[in-house]
Amino acid sequence: MIKHHPTQDLLQGFVTGELPASLSAAIAMHNDMCPSCAKKTAQMMDAQASQSFEELDMHPDSVDEQSAMAVTSSFDFDDMIGAIVADEAVASIPIRQPKTVTMGDKDYVLPQAIEIVELGSLSHLGKLTRARLQLGEGKIHTSLLHIQPGGEVPEHTHKGYELTLLLDGEFDDDEGHYVAGDFIMLDGTRTHQPRSEHGCLCFTVVNEPLKFTQGLNRLLNPIGPFIY
Amino acid sequence: MQVFNQALQSDTECFKPMTMPAQIDNTQLAQLLSNIATKRDKQAFTTLFGFFAPKIVNISRRKFSNPDQANEVLQETMSNVWRKAHFFDVNKGQASTWVYTIMRNVTFDMLRKVQTNKEDNLSDDIWPMVDESQAKTEVYDDHLAKNHILASLDTLPENQKMVVKGFYFQDMSQEQLAEHLGLPLGTVKSRLRLAIEKLKVQLGEHHD
Numbered sequence: 176m177i178k179h180h181p182t183q184d185l186l187q188g189f190v191t192g193e194l195p196a197s198l199s200a201a202i203a204m205h206n207d208m209c210p211s212c213a214k215k216t217a218q219m220m221d222a223q224a225s226q227s228f229e230e231l232d233m234h235p236d237s238v239d240e241q242s243a244m245a246v247t248s249s250f251d252f253d254d255m256i257g258a259i260v261a262d263e264a265v266a267s268i269p270i271r272q273p274k275t276v277t278m279g280d281k282d283y284v285l286p287q288a289i290e291i292v293e294l295g296s297l298s299h300l301g302k303l304t305r306a307r308l309q310l311g312e313g314k315i316h317t318s319l320l321h322i323q324p325g326g327e328v329p330e331h332t333h334k335g336y337e338l339t340l341l342l343d344g345e346f347d348d349d350e351g352h353y354v355a356g357d358f359i360m361l362d363g364t365r366t367h368q369p370r371s372e373h374g375c376l377c378f379t380v381v382n383e384p385l386k387f388t389q390g391l392n393r394l395l396n397p398i399g400p401f402i403y
Numbered sequence: 404m405q406v407f408n409q410a411l412q413s414d415t416e417c418f419k420p421m422t423m424p425a426q427i428d429n430t431q432l433a434q435l436l437s438n439i440a441t442k443r444d445k446q447a448f449t450t451l452f453g454f455f456a457p458k459i460v461n462i463s464r465r466k467f468s469n470p471d472q473a474n475e476v477l478q479e480t481m482s483n484v485w486r487k488a489h490f491f492d493v494n495k496g497q498a499s500t501w502v503y504t505i506m507r508n509v510t511f512d513m514l515r516k517v518q519t520n521k522e523d524n525l526s527d528d529i530w531p532m533v534d535e536s537q538a539k540t541e542v543y544d545d546h547l548a549k550n551h552i553l554a555s556l557d558t559l560p561e562n563q564k565m566v567v568k569g570f571y572f573q574d575m576s577q578e579q580l581a582e583h584l585g586l587p588l589g590t591v592k593s594r595l596r597l598a599i600e601k602l603k604v605q606l607g608e609h610h611d
C-alpha cells in the first residue's frame with residue numbers, strides 16, 4: 176500500500192501550475208496510482224477555480240476588472256471573439272504515443288505524464304542504470320533510475336531536495352519498505368541508502384548536487400551527478 | 404447544412420452576450436459549454452467570453468509582466484474552450500474548474516516556454532483534458548486506424564462530423580444527439596449512415 180504522499184503544499188502548487196514540470200509530472204504520476212490524492216486534488220481544483228474566478232467580486236478594490244480591461248483595450252475583444260469562432264474545426268481526441276524504455280533488461284511503458292519527454296542515453300554503474308529526462312530545467316535534474324535486483328544507491332545526502340517516485344517494483348531503506356506509487360520527498364537534512372531486493376524503476380528529481388556521506392565519499396562524490 | 408450556415412451567419416451580426424451573474428453559476432456555464440459543443444453556438448461563446456475574459460486577463464497579468472502575454476493567455480484559453488467544448492463532461496466536474504484547467508495549462512506551457520525555451524506543451528500530458536475512459540470510447544483501438552479515422556473525419560461536412568463525434572466519441576445515443584442538435588431523429592440517423600458510408604470508403608482506400 177502507498178504510504179508516502181505529496182504534501183498539501185505540493186498538491187496546491189500542482190493545482191495552480193506553479194511547480195516545475197518535473198515535480199508536476201511526479202505528482203500526476205503519483206495521482207494516477209493514488210486515488211486518495213487524486214480525489215483531494217480534484218477538490219482542490221474546484222476550490223482554486225472558484226476562488227480565482229470569484230476573487231474579483233470579493234475584492235473589488237485590490238485589482239479591479241475595469242483596469243484589467245483598460246490595459247487590454249488597445250485591441251478589440253470583439254475581434255478576438257470573431258477570430259476564435261471563425262475557426263470551425265473542433266479539437267480531435269489527442270492520439271497518445273506510449274513510449275517503452277528498456278532498463279536493466281526489463282521493458283517499461285512510461286506513464287503519460289512523461290511519455291513525450293526526450294530521454295538521454297542510458298548510463299550504467301554496477302546494478303544502476305540512469306536515463307536523464309531532458310526537461311531543460313537547469314539545476315533541477317530529473318532522471319529515470321533503475322536498480323537491478325540486489326542493487327543499491329550509495330548512502331548520500333543533498334543540499335536541496337531529492338524526490339523519489341517509485342514507478343515499479345519495491346525498495347527498502349533504513350526507514351522502511353516502499354512500493355510503487357510511494358512519493359518520497361527528502362530535504363537536505365536526511366540521508367538514505369535505497370536498496371532493492373527484486374529491482375525497481377524510480378523517477379527522481381534533485382535540485383542540488385548530491386553529497387555522498389560514506390568513508391568512500393572522495394571516490395563516490397564524482398558519481399553523484401552520474402546517478403541523479 | 405444550409406440552415407446551419409445561415410444560423411451561424413446571423414449570429415455573427417450580433418455578438419450580444421446574454422447577461423451573466425457576476426457569481427459563478429456552474430449550471431449556466433455548463434449549458435453554455437454544451438451549446439458550444441453541440442451547436443457551435445457563437446452567442447453562447449460570446450457570453451462565456453464576456454464572463455471569463457476580465458477574470459483571465461486579471462489573473463494572467465499577475466503572472467506575465469507583458470500585457471501582450473496576458474492577452475495571449477486569454478486568446479489561447481478561450482480558443483481552447485471553443486475547440487474543446489465537446490470534451491467537457493458535466494458529470495465529471497464543474498464548468499468553472501474546466502475553464503480554470505485550460506487557463507492553468509495554457510499558462511504553464513507559456514511560462515515553461517519563457518523559462519526553459521521548450522515548446523513541448525507538456526501540460527497536455529501532465530493534466531490530460533481527455534481521460535482514458537473517453538479515449539477508450541473510440542471505435543478502434545489500433546492507433547493507426549484511429550489516425551486514419553480522425554483524418555478522414557475532417558473531410559466530412561460539418562453536420563455529419565458532429566453526428567459522428569457525438570455518437571462515437573461522446574457516447575451519445577441517436578436520440579440524445581437529435582435532442583442536443585435540435586434535429587429530427589430521422590435526420591440524425593441518415594447523417595450518421597451517410598457519414599459511415601463515406602468513412603468506410605475512405606478508410607478502405609487507406610488500407611489498399
Ligand SMILES: [Zn+2]
Binds near residue numbers: 177209212
Ligand atoms: Zn497519495
